[in-house]
Amino acid sequence: MDAWLKRKGDLKLASIEIMIKWFKDREGKVTYSQANRLGPNSYDCSSAVFFALIEGGFLPKSTNIGNTESLYGLENSLLIPISRSDVKRGDLFVSGFKGASGGNDGHTGVFLDNTNIIHCTPAGGSAGIITTPATNW
Numbered sequence: 001m002d003a004w005l006k007r008k009g010d011l012k013l014a015s016i017e018i019m020i021k022w023f024k025d026r027e028g029k030v031t032y033s034q035a036n037r038l039g040p041n042s043y044d045c046s047s048a049v050f051f052a053l054i055e056g057g058f059l060p061k062s063t064n065i066g067n068t069e070s071l072y073g074l075e076n077s078l079l080i081p082i083s084r085s086d087v088k089r090g091d092l093f094v095s096g097f098k099g100a101s102g103g104n105d106g107h108t109g110v111f112l113d114n115t116n117i118i119h120c121t122p123a124g125g126s127a128g129i130i131t132t133p134a135t136n137w
Contacts, residue, residue, distance in 0.1 A: 016090030019056030023048065023110060023118040023129055032120055032127040034103070038065060045108045046071065048120040048129060049092060052110065053078075068106030072098045087111050087134075095137060107137060 026048075033042035039051060046068045053059045058078060066073070071094050075081065079092065087093075089112060096106025109119025117134045121127065 015056045015058065019052045019058065019090060020110060020112065020118065022052040022055040027118065027129045027131065030120070030128050032122040043120045043129070045120045046106075049108050049110065067102045068094060068096055068108050069099070069102040071108055072101070087114050089113055093117065093134070093137065109137070 026043075030039070031042040032044060034044045036042045037044040037047040039047070043051065047065050049071065050059070050063065050065045054061055054063055071079070071092065082091070091111045092108060093111065094101065094106065094108045107119070107121070109117045109121075111117055111134065112131065115134055116131055117137060118129065118131045119137070120129045121132075
């Protein structure tokens with residue numbers, strides 16, 4: 001099951017752009033690692049999202065870096081569920097079942113538009129932060 005999570009509240013576009021810039025600044029320059037996920041040279045999908053949310057001002061700098069399952073815990077405070085057709089630039093996606101999406105059982109990233117995402121992935125020869133079509137993620 002997939003969930004698309006939208007930022008809750010009236011957020012400034014600049015914050016969204018800062019969050020996306022955090023990803024873009026690291027695209028193709030960092031590796032994927034669940035063991036060494038706290039940067040600056042490697043991240044996993046969820047740590048990258050948490051660092052980008054902090055950089056964009058959506059979460060306090062003191063926030064513990066959670067996992068994919070932790071993002072579900074932000075539901076109704078920072079994030080609200082939306083339909084796939086409503087996704088816009090800066091919205092997050094969380095793939096995995098709520099309550100069982102930690103570790104290898106989930107994935108997360110940020111939409112650049114309705115069809116493309118930026119995320120940190122172990123997939124393929126381009127493991128790390130990459131931009132891909134959203135289809136099949």
